[in-house]
Amino acid sequence: LLAFSGLLVWDGMAGGGLIGSDTETVMARGIGYSFYVWLSAINLFTTSIFWAFMVDVFDVDQGKRMFAFIGIGGTLGALVGGTATTAISSMTTSVFLPAGLMLLGAAFFAVGIVMMLTLDRVARASSRSRLSNKSPAPPASNNLEGRTIGGTFWGGLRAVVSSPYLLGIGVWIVFMATSNTMIYFTQANIVLGEADTFSQRVAGFALFDALAQFVTLLTQMFITTHLIRRMGIGWTLAILPLVTMVGFAILSVWTVYGVMAVFQAVHRATRYAVSRPSRETLFSVIPPADKYKAKPVVDVFLYRGGDVAGVGVDGMFAAMGFTLPMVAMATAPIAGIWGLLSVKLGRAQQKLT
Known part of the structure; x- marks a missing residue:
C-alpha cells in the first residue's frame, strides 16, 4: 500500500491526473490495474488464512455459534x-485522493497485523484450541503445536x-464468484451511466x-446464528443461490439505481453474513494439514477462476445480445444446480462430523 500510494503521489506531482480523467497517464492506469490485482489476491489470501485459523480455534458447534459474531x-x-x-471523496477532487485513501488503508492494515499476532498468542495459551498443547491429547494429525505443515500450491490442488x-x-466457490462478478458488472454499468466525475463514481460505489x-x-x-441452528449448514448455504436468481429476475423488470442498490445489499449480506459462516464451518471437519493446503486454493485460485468465468459469461451474454430478462432466465438453472450442491455439502459435512 505504501508503495502504490508513493507511486501515485509521484505521478500526481509530475502532472498526472486521476484515472478516467483527461490528464490520466499510462503510469496511473498501470498502477490502478496492478493495485486491483494485488489487493484482490491479498484480501482473499489473508481472509482465507484467518478463517482457517478460526476453524482451529473453535470446534464445529462453537463455530456455528461464534462465526457470525x-x-x-x-x-x-x-x-x-x-x-x-x-465522506472523503465528497470533500475533494484532488489528484492525491487515491493515494490518501491507500495510506489510511495501510494504517488499518498495520493494526490488523498486530491484532493477529496477539490472537495467535492467546490461542496457543487456550486449552480449547487445537493450536495448544494444553488440550487433551488430540490425534497426531490434528495437533499443530510446534509443527510446520509445509506443502505447495500443487499439493493443495491435489488435495x-x-x-x-x-x-x-x-465448485460452490466458483458459482459464488461467477455470480458476484456478473452483479458487479451490472452495478458498474448503472453507476457509470449516472455518475459523471471520478469523485461521484467513487462515492457511488462507496454508497x-x-x-x-x-x-x-x-x-x-440478529439472523445468521438462528438460521444455521434451525436450517442446518446445507439449507443455509442454499439461500444465496435463491437470492441471486430472484434478484436478477427483479432487476430485469426494474433496471434502476435503487433496485440495484437493494439487490447488491441483500446479495452481499447473504454472502458475508449467512453463507460465509456456513461455508467456513464446512472446513471444520477437515484435518488441519489438508485444510491449510487446500483453503488458499479454494478461496483464492478457484475464487479468481470464478471471477474469470463471470467475466467470460458476461461477455458471452453481451455478444449474444442478451437483455437482463434473458440473463435472469439463464441464471435460473445455474442457481438450481448451485442450491442442490449446497444441500449436498451440508449432508456431507454431517457425515464427516
Whole structure:
C-alpha cells in the first residue's frame, strides 16, 4: 500500500491526473490495474488464512455459534471504510485522493497485523484450541503445536481434486464468484451511466458498499446464528443461490439505481453474513494439514477462476445480445444446480462430523 500510494503521489506531482480523467497517464492506469490485482489476491489470501485459523480455534458447534459474531467485526470495519470513503471523496477532487485513501488503508492494515499476532498468542495459551498443547491429547494429525505443515500450491490442488468434499466446496466457490462478478458488472454499468466525475463514481460505489455492509451487520447480529441452528449448514448455504436468481429476475423488470442498490445489499449480506459462516464451518471437519493446503486454493485460485468465468459469461451474454430478462432466465438453472450442491455439502459435512 505504501508503495502504490508513493507511486501515485509521484505521478500526481509530475502532472498526472486521476484515472478516467483527461490528464490520466499510462503510469496511473498501470498502477490502478496492478493495485486491483494485488489487493484482490491479498484480501482473499489473508481472509482465507484467518478463517482457517478460526476453524482451529473453535470446534464445529462453537463455530456455528461464534462465526457470525466474528464476522460482525469485519462488517463493522467495512462499514466504517465505506462511510469514510464516501465522506472523503465528497470533500475533494484532488489528484492525491487515491493515494490518501491507500495510506489510511495501510494504517488499518498495520493494526490488523498486530491484532493477529496477539490472537495467535492467546490461542496457543487456550486449552480449547487445537493450536495448544494444553488440550487433551488430540490425534497426531490434528495437533499443530510446534509443527510446520509445509506443502505447495500443487499439493493443495491435489488435495482438492482428490477429495469429492473439497472439490464440492471449490465448485460452490466458483458459482459464488461467477455470480458476484456478473452483479458487479451490472452495478458498474448503472453507476457509470449516472455518475459523471471520478469523485461521484467513487462515492457511488462507496454508497453501495456502505448500504451492503449495514444490511450485513443487521443480518449477522440478529439472523445468521438462528438460521444455521434451525436450517442446518446445507439449507443455509442454499439461500444465496435463491437470492441471486430472484434478484436478477427483479432487476430485469426494474433496471434502476435503487433496485440495484437493494439487490447488491441483500446479495452481499447473504454472502458475508449467512453463507460465509456456513461455508467456513464446512472446513471444520477437515484435518488441519489438508485444510491449510487446500483453503488458499479454494478461496483464492478457484475464487479468481470464478471471477474469470463471470467475466467470460458476461461477455458471452453481451455478444449474444442478451437483455437482463434473458440473463435472469439463464441464471435460473445455474442457481438450481448451485442450491442442490449446497444441500449436498451440508449432508456431507454431517457425515464427516
